[in-house]
Amino acid sequence: MVTDADLDEAELERQLARTWTSKPGFWGAIASVDHKVVARRYIVTAFVFLILGGILALAMRLQLSQPEARFVDADRYNQIFTMHGSNMMFLFAVPVMEAMAVYLVPLMVGTRNIAFPRLNAFSYWLFLAGGLLLWISFALDTAPDIGWFAYVPLSGPEYGAGKRADIWAQMITFTEVSALAIAVEIVVTVFKQRAPGMSLDRIPLLVWSMLVMAFLVIMAMPAIMFASSTLIMDRLVGTHFYNPAEGGDALLWQHLFWFFGHPEVYIIFLPAVGMVSTILPTFVQRPVFGYLPLVMALIATGVLAFGLWVHHMFVVGLPRLGESFFTASSMSIAIPAGVQIFCWLATLWSGRPVFKTPLLFVIGFIITFVIGGLTGVMVASVPFDAQVHDTYFVVAHFHYVLIGGAVFPLIAAVYYWFPKMTGRMMSERLGQWAFWLIFISFHLTFFPMHILGLQGMPRRIYTYQPDLPWAGLNLFVSLSAIILSLGFLVFFIDAIRSWSFGRPAGDNPWNAPTLEWATSSPPPPYNFRSIPVVDDRNPLWSQPDALPVSSGLRTDRRELLITGVVEALPEARESSPQDSVWPFWAAIATSVMLIWSIFSPWAVVWGSIPIAIALIGWFWPKGEAEDES
Amino acid sequence: MRAPLILLPLPVLLSGCGGSQSALDAQGYSGALLRDLIVLIVVVCLVVWIGVMIMLAWSLTRRRDGQAGDSRGSEQRLGVWVSGAVAATVLIIGGLTILSFQTTRSLDRAGDPDLTIRVRAQQWWWQFVYEDADAGSFQTANEIHIPVGKEVRVRLESTDVIHSFWVPSLGGKQDLVPGRENLLTLRAERPGVYRGQCAEFCGLQHSHMAFFVIAEEEESYRQWAATQRQPGAQTGEAEASAGKAVFMARRCAACHTIRGTGATGTTGPDLTHVGSRRTIAAGLMDNTRGSLAAWIADPQTLKPGNNMPLVPLTGDELRQLSAYMESLK
Numbered sequence: 001m002v003t004d005a006d007l008d009e010a011e012l013e014r015q016l017a018r019t020w021t022s023k024p025g026f027w028g029a030i031a032s033v034d035h036k037v038v039a040r041r042y043i044v045t046a047f048v049f050l051i052l053g054g055i056l057a058l059a060m061r062l063q064l065s066q067p068e069a070r071f072v073d074a075d076r077y078n079q080i081f082t083m084h085g086s087n088m089m090f091l092f093a094v095p096v097m098e099a100m101a102v103y104l105v106p107l108m109v110g111t112r113n114i115a116f117p118r119l120n121a122f123s124y125w126l127f128l129a130g131g132l133l134l135w136i137s138f139a140l141d142t143a144p145d146i147g148w149f150a151y152v153p154l155s156g157p158e159y160g161a162g163k164r165a166d167i168w169a170q171m172i173t174f175t176e177v178s179a180l181a182i183a184v185e186i187v188v189t190v191f192k193q194r195a196p197g198m199s200l201d202r203i204p205l206l207v208w209s210m211l212v213m214a215f216l217v218i219m220a221m222p223a224i225m226f227a228s229s230t231l232i233m234d235r236l237v238g239t240h241f242y243n244p245a246e247g248g249d250a251l252l253w254q255h256l257f258w259f260f261g262h263p264e265v266y267i268i269f270l271p272a273v274g275m276v277s278t279i280l281p282t283f284v285q286r287p288v289f290g291y292l293p294l295v296m297a298l299i300a301t302g303v304l305a306f307g308l309w310v311h312h313m314f315v316v317g318l319p320r321l322g323e324s325f326f327t328a329s330s331m332s333i334a335i336p337a338g339v340q341i342f343c344w345l346a347t348l349w350s351g352r353p354v355f356k357t358p359l360l361f362v363i364g365f366i367i368t369f370v371i372g373g374l375t376g377v378m379v380a381s382v383p384f385d386a387q388v389h390d391t392y393f394v395v396a397h398f399h400y401v402l403i404g405g406a407v408f409p410l411i412a413a414v415y416y417w418f419p420k421m422t423g424r425m426m427s428e429r430l431g432q433w434a435f436w437l438i439f440i441s442f443h444l445t446f447f448p449m450h451i452l453g454l455q456g457m458p459r460r461i462y463t464y465q466p467d468l469p470w471a472g473l474n475l476f477v478s479l480s481a482i483i484l485s486l487g488f489l490v491f492f493i494d495a496i497r498s499w500s501f502g503r504p505a506g507d508n509p510w511n512a513p514t515l516e517w518a519t520s521s522p523p524p525p526y527n528f529r530s531i532p533v534v535d536d537r538n539p540l541w542s543q544p545d546a547l548p549v550s551s552g553l554r555t556d557r558r559e560l561l562i563t564g565v566v567e568a569l570p571e572a573r574e575s576s577p578q579d580s581v582w583p584f585w586a587a588i589a590t591s592v593m594l595i596w597s598i599f600s601p602w603a604v605v606w607g608s609i610p611i612a613i614a615l616i617g618w619f620w621p622k623g624e625a626e627d628e629s
Numbered sequence: 630m631r632a633p634l635i636l637l638p639l640p641v642l643l644s645g646c647g648g649s650q651s652a653l654d655a656q657g658y659s660g661a662l663l664r665d666l667i668v669l670i671v672v673v674c675l676v677v678w679i680g681v682m683i684m685l686a687w688s689l690t691r692r693r694d695g696q697a698g699d700s701r702g703s704e705q706r707l708g709v710w711v712s713g714a715v716a717a718t719v720l721i722i723g724g725l726t727i728l729s730f731q732t733t734r735s736l737d738r739a740g741d742p743d744l745t746i747r748v749r750a751q752q753w754w755w756q757f758v759y760e761d762a763d764a765g766s767f768q769t770a771n772e773i774h775i776p777v778g779k780e781v782r783v784r785l786e787s788t789d790v791i792h793s794f795w796v797p798s799l800g801g802k803q804d805l806v807p808g809r810e811n812l813l814t815l816r817a818e819r820p821g822v823y824r825g826q827c828a829e830f831c832g833l834q835h836s837h838m839a840f841f842v843i844a845e846e847e848e849s850y851r852q853w854a855a856t857q858r859q860p861g862a863q864t865g866e867a868e869a870s871a872g873k874a875v876f877m878a879r880r881c882a883a884c885h886t887i888r889g890t891g892a893t894g895t896t897g898p899d900l901t902h903v904g905s906r907r908t909i910a911a912g913l914m915d916n917t918r919g920s921l922a923a924w925i926a927d928p929q930t931l932k933p934g935n936n937m938p939l940v941p942l943t944g945d946e947l948r949q950l951s952a953y954m955e956s957l958k
Contacts, residue, residue: 074833074933147830153807154790154832159752244808250791251806289707315793315828316804317785317811320733327729331722338718339711341681346707349688363689370681374674377722381729383736384670386801387652387663390793390828454667456650456797458828461836465912468650468824 004530005551013529015555020112020525022579031579033117034525035106038124040421042099045124049091049131051492054485056084065478067466077462078145079164083138085148086168089264090175091131093406097271098182098217100413101210103421105186107516107523108204110195110532112560113576115188116181118583118618123181125587130174133595137167144168147460149261150231152242152253157235166235166598169228173594176221176228183217186210193560194568195515196550197534202568204514204537205288208295209274212302216263216270219306224260227253237601251316258309266305268402270298272409273340276362279409279416280344282512283359284351287538290343297336297343304333314385323382330380337373341366356510357431361412364439368404372397375450390460393453399446411438411491418495419509423521424502430494437487444480448473513538518547531561534568562627574627586614648824648841652797656823656844658816659736659800666732670725677721736800742782742814746773750785750792750805750827753834753935754898754911759854767857768886770898771840771911776850777817785811793829796842802828817844824912833934839912856958860889861901864956872953875946884937887957897937904957910935922951 004012022032032038059080063072072080106114114120137143144164146155155165190211194203203211230241231253240246242253281288288294310318310326344366353359375397379385388394411434418426457470464470508517517540519528530549536542550570553559558576563569593607649656655664747758757769775781785794787805794813795802798821803813817823827838845853864870873890876882882892888901903909906916910932914920926947928937942950 074836078833145833151791151830154830159790159832250808289704290711293711315802316791316806317809320737324730324733328726331726331729334722335715335718339715342711342714345681345684345688346711348685349691350703350707352693353689363685366685367682370678374678377674377725378667378670381666381670381725381732383663383666383729383732383801386803387667387797389802390830454652456652456795456824456826458795458826460830463836 002556003552003554007555009529012555013524016526016529017524019555019558022525027581028579030584031121031581033113033121033577033579033583035102035114035117035120036421036523036525038117038120039099039103042095042102042124042127045128045131046092046096046099047492049087050096051488052135053084053087053092054488056080056087058481058485060084061478061481063462064464064474066475067468067471068463072462074462075145076141078460079138079141079143081460082144082147082168083134086134086144086171088402089148089268090171091127091134093268093402094179094264095127095175096410097213097268097406098179098186100271100275100410100417101186101213102182104417104516105189105207105210106193107420107519107527108207108514109190109193109198110515110518110528110534111189111193112527112531113558114185115193116185118577118580119181120185121580122583122587123178125584126174126181126590127178129587129591130171130178133167133174133591134171137164142167144171149257150253151257152231152234152250155231156242157238160235163598166232169232170594170598172224172228174591176225177590179217180221183214183221186214187218190214191565192562194563195532195534196561196563196568196570198563198568200566201292202534202537205277205291205294205298206271206274206514209270209277209298212298213267213270216267216302216305220260220263220267223256227256227260232598236598251313254313254316255309258312259306261312262309263305265398265401266301268406270301272365272406273298275409275413275416276344276365277340278514279358279362279412280347281351281538282416282510283354283356283362284348285354285511286347286351287513287541288343289346289350290339291537293339294343297339300336301333304329304336308333311380311385314382315389327380327382331377334373334377341370356415357426357428357435358412358416360432360435360439361408361415364435365404365408365412368400368408368439368442372400372404375400388453390458391453392449392457392459395459396446396449396453399449403442403446408439414495416510417516418498418502419505420516420521420523422499422502423505424498424500425505425509426498426502427494430490434487434491434494437483437490441480441483441487445477445484448477452477508540513541515539572627575624580618582614582618586611586618589614648822649798650796650824650826654798656817656819656821657796657799658818659814660798661818662732662735663801666728669728673721673725740780743779744775745782745784746775747784748786748794748805749788750794750831750838751788752790752832753827753838753932755838755840756898759857764854765858767854767888767901768899769857769902769906771908772843772906773840774843774845774850774853775815775817776847777820777844779816779847781815783813783815785813790831791829792827792831792838794825795828796823796825798823799842804829815842817842820845822907826912834932837911837913837932839908841907841912843907856905857902861887861957864953866952866956868949868952869956870953872949872951872956875942875950876953879940879942879946879950881940881950900954900957902957904955918951918955921954922947925950925954
């Protein structure tokens with residue numbers, strides 16, 4: 001048995017590299033279970049879906065730029081807005097945030113790989129298959145046309161002809177299984193794999209936010225999977241969950257959908273605020289103000305997220321008392337949001353801002369998100385909502401919170417962690433261009449939509465008549481959307497160019513305080529030569545010269561250090577799985593079963609046989625102890 | 630042969646028919662309450678936003694003196710400021726919540742309705758049934774008349790998917806959910822034409838599912854209602870009479886009702902007084918003889934996917950039929 005205590009640095013690195021590096025070549029890449037490799041794939045794929053979803057948005061803006069336009073017909077338009085919403089929520093926003101967690105959490109807690117790395121690889125392949133299913137159906141003109149919310153009975157057997165609604169529902173299954181897989185990995189990684197000494201009150205805020213997000217995924221996603229599965233059963237085998245004529249209920253769908261759908265917003269938003277709380281201190285060079293209130297705000301938001309869903313249903317005719325409860329709970333989410341905003345302002349106030357691109361996007365986030373939060377307070381009021389529900393006011397509101405509140409921090413995060421992920425800096429000059437283009441044109445694009453909504457323009461209409469007073473603002477919005485897409489183009493050009501030609505970054509280009517900056521850029525397959533020991537929230541600031549490290553892990557096989565949940569005291573050495581192609585085959589077998597089951601219920605029976613075979617290969621015993629205390 | 634009428638340029642036909650459709654142009658009791666609430670909340674939120682922005686700008690631009698403010702005293706001062714701001718947030722949020730509850734209570738002010746209209750929404754038009762046991766019930770489509778200053782109870786039902794009934798100038802929206810009945814009360818304070826539109830995505834032609842509420846003085850409302858109760862007018866015009874024969878012969882009657890004739894279909898809108906309506910096809914076009922002919926000749930081009938089939942007619946038949954429709958005042 002060889003442990004890292006006995007070796008000098010060069011020999012240690014050589015042995016760790018041999019143990020942890022994936023095999024070269026195509027099958028080596030397919031089999032890799034390195035969290036960084038999987039996360040990079042996830043992030044790139046999610047950004048490809050962002051581009052595709054953005055193109056759909058431009059198609060909608062083209063159609064709406066003039067009244068009674070005929071660029072896109074009604075059927076195609078309905079497919080496009082359904083695709084845009086489903087794609088952005090299920091294929092871009094949630095996966096990209098989870099992928100950032102897959103990349104960053106193991107590095108930030110100081111471990112060598114994520115928990116359940118084969119499940120992680122499986123998750124990516126399944127996500128990819130779900131995305132392909134949706135986009136291939138769109139290419140074949142059979143994409144879902146029922147909205148990303150798929151309300152019954154419109155999506156039910158009677159009114160949703162063909163297989164369009166089934167494709168939507170099964171795409172949900174793909175993305176939710178992959179999201180749940182990652183959530184479980186994050187929870188275990190954060191609870192059991194933290195570096196020695198990283199007690200609960202020393203966990204970086206991004207890791208806290210990812211942990212809360214993972215719990216939200218675990219509790220919210222089952223509702224939507226139940227909903228989509230019962231919808232498929234209504235459509236395929238004639239159950240009547242949602243058929244009022246047979247004792248079902250159309251509103252049951254809305255409860256299930258929004259019990260997932262509202263936490264979904266926070267699944268996207270919480271990682272974003274975690275990014276802000278992590279990036280901001282680096283660019284003012286002081287610890288974040290109010291660590292404890294910020295953690296409490298994350299948890300409070302996560303808990304409240306499950307008590308708000310009815311505010312999506314204020315006009316369906318529910319009892320007044322119930323509606324009032326949900327008005328109060330929806331309003332109260334502004335309090336943890338306020339706590340975070342004020343803590344960030346205090347951090348800015350007492351620090352020395354360095355106006356690099358990540359900080360610009362963080363400032364853009366604060367300006368924009370406060371507007372989105374305040375319009376959120378507006379729609380939390382039942383009577384206010386009665387006028388703006390399902391209008392462009394709501395479209396404006398949620399683009400303010402999703403783009404302003406989540407995509408701005410995400411872009412900041414890309415500029416911030418790009419050097420760590422690739423070893424190269426992105427361009428500061430292009431970054432500033434991207435920021436100003438995106439920030440200004442975002443507001444030009446989405447602010448007028450508030451006014452359109454109050455002027456009575458409903459959502460999800462493919463056209464409107466010339467005598468309605470909406471044409472001017474719609475044209476303005478469409479033109480602004482072109483500038484907005486130019487801003488994103490600059491960002492993507494910068495990212496692609498810098499990937500190969502950026503200035504070399506070094507280990508810690510921003511003088512940041514958290515553990516991911518303690519290793520090389522990009523990190524080696526084993527992440528850290530030796531597992532660091534932590535005695536502070538900002539270890540790289542309190543120990544600027546060299547972190548203390550622990551030793552005793554074997555180098556001849558993949559081993560992780562398992563620590564306690566609260567104090568992060570070492571408990572055991574645990575083996576970490578080898579690379580394997582079986583997760584890939586398991587994902588293929590699962591995809592075949594899920595897509596087949598759109599057409600025949602027997603797929604669940606026969607399709608499970610290949611899955612079972614793949615799982616047997618996946619879990620084939622190694623004949624070696626998995627952990628040693 | 631198709632009638633030359635349909636060669637009219639589309640934008641001329643597709644002009645709908647005016648009417649206010651804005652939450653800010655409130656002309657009803659509920660609408661005015663909601664507009665006041667909206668304006669008030671927006672102003673409060675604007676003040677909050679400006680306050681936060683001032684603090685943000687100040688923190689970014691303020692002059693830093695020598696040492697970074699990391700000392701214990703300044704951290705405590707920051708803590709007091711942050712706590713104060715959070716307390717202010719709680720107060721503002723609480724205030725807005727109470728304000729919202731109060732508006733809800735004012736809206737719910739129950740009273741006996743002066744008039745009840747049953748709405749049956751369907752893909753993609755509105756069926757309105759005036760229920761009056763004494764004077765007699767009657768139906769219209771995509772257009773209701775109501776007396777100014779009276780409480781109008783609207784009973785909302787759907788026969789297929791979920792729709793949403795929304796006349797912004799008069800008040801908030803309410804969904805029509807299959808298997809349920811929702812209620813809404815309208816009260817127009819001023820005479821006028823108020824446009825409404827389906828607000829819940831309901832399929833292919835969700836965009837073309839509008840209707841009009843015409844609020845008028847009691848007297849003209851009574852006259853209108855009395856006319857609507859009459860069976861379809863017998864016309865003296867020869868072309869229209871011929872059109873009636875076409876209507877009966879060409880299976881139009883299988884889907885449409887014209888009271889006082891043999892036409893008793895219930896799939897499509899009741900056409901007993903179609904000539905009196907301002908628009909056709911759920912607000913798609915102004916109601917003229919030309920647009921009627923265009924619609925009958927090719928409903929699928931004007932509103933793709935709607936449930937009215939294309940019935941092949943000769944040019945003469947089309948002219949006669951549209952003359953008949955127009956005569957049903």
